[in-house]
Amino acid sequence: MHDNEQVSDDERVLRRRVGATETRRANRGWWDHDADDYQAEHGAFLGEVDFRWCPEGLREADVRLLGELAGRRVLEVGCGAAACARWLATQGAHPVAFDLSAGMLRHAARAARASGVPVPLVQADALALPFAGASFDIACTAFGAIPFVDDSAALMAEVHRVLRPGGRWVFSVTHPMRWVFLDDPGEGGLTAVHSYFDRSPYVEQDDRGVASYVEQHRTLGDRIRELVGAGFRLLDLVEPEWPAGHRETWGQWSPLRGRLFPGTAIFVAEKPATA
Known part of the structure; x- marks a missing residue:
């Protein structure tokens, strides 16, 4: 989450319903504007050629949640x-990597040149x-x-469409439990203040x-x-523990x-090989 504070007096930070168009416009604009600052703050941790699932530092090289990779067509979503x-x-x-934000894709192109590891980049909406259907082995x-x-249910359906039968879909998100608390990495972030069952989006306006x-x-x-x-089958739900010796703070982590x-929370799912 992003600075998930209580509703402010001037109502610039709040929970409210937001339509699809306003959501798309807001987040595309946010990530375009914030891309430089985000990379300056987190780029060293993420690396130029690395796969970290989360601020806990869990690496795909160690956990192999995606399965066999050699020769597989893989779609990186967002x-x-x-x-x-x-x-x-x-x-x-x-x-193939895609994102809605041109600002983030600009950093992707820059890092490809710096690392010498180019990958196809596409600006696209996840919805x-x-x-084409059945064109990737892994997402x-x-x-x-x-x-x-x-x-996000429509996003899941889109990913299912582009995966081949037997394809794997693995994604990490902020653990839903964290929405009960403020985005405070200190003592203030240990007290429950929001209902877990309130699906109202967090909005900055x-x-x-x-x-x-x-x-x-x-x-x-x-x-x-x-x-x-x-249409997916859930294979695993991974909740990474905080590793010993990891001292870095990332936002509310x-x-x-x-x-x-x-x-x-990391969800590991597959598209069944047969209907």
């Missing part, structure tokens, strides 16, 4: 600067993927796209009431129902909170 896709390419996969995202669309950032909350049950409703309750 790729940001596409460090994950570049790592996938070094493992013999054939990745209307510009790819994945580390905190991309899913919280930033108004209809300007003084005209126009959203500039929108993030959606779904419960664990919601996510499972989205996957099953799209911190050693203090990480020792007490999960900050990330």
Whole structure:
């Protein structure tokens, strides 16, 4: 989540319903504007050619949630600067990375030149993927796209459409439990202040009431129902523990909170090989 504070007096930070168009416009604008600052703050942790699933630091190289990669066509959903896709390419996969934000794709292109690991980059909306059906073996995202669309069930259906039978879909998101608390990495982030069952989006808006950032909350049950409703079979739900010796704070992720309750949920699902 992004600075998930209580509703402010001037109502620039609040929970309210937001339509699809306003959500898309807000988040595309936010990530275009914030791309430079985001990479300056988090780029070193994410790396140019690496696949980290979460602020806890869990690496795909260690956990192998995606399965066999060599020769596989892989779609990175909401790729940001596409460090994950570049790592996938070094493992013999054939990745394609897409994002809604031109600002983030600019960093992806820059990092490809710097690292010498180019991957195809596409600017696209996760709710209307510009790819043929059954054209990928694997789809994945580390905190991309899913919280930033108004209809994540439709996103699941789109991913299901572009995956081949037997294909795997793995994604990480903020653990839904975290929505109960404020985005405070310290003691203030240990007290429950919001209802877990309130699906109202977290919204930042300007003084005209126009959203500039929108993030959606779904419960664990919601996510499972989205996957099953799209036709997937859930294989695993990974809740990474905070690793010993990891001192870095990332927004609301911190050693203090990480020792007490999960900050990330990673869903591992597959499209059945047969109907």
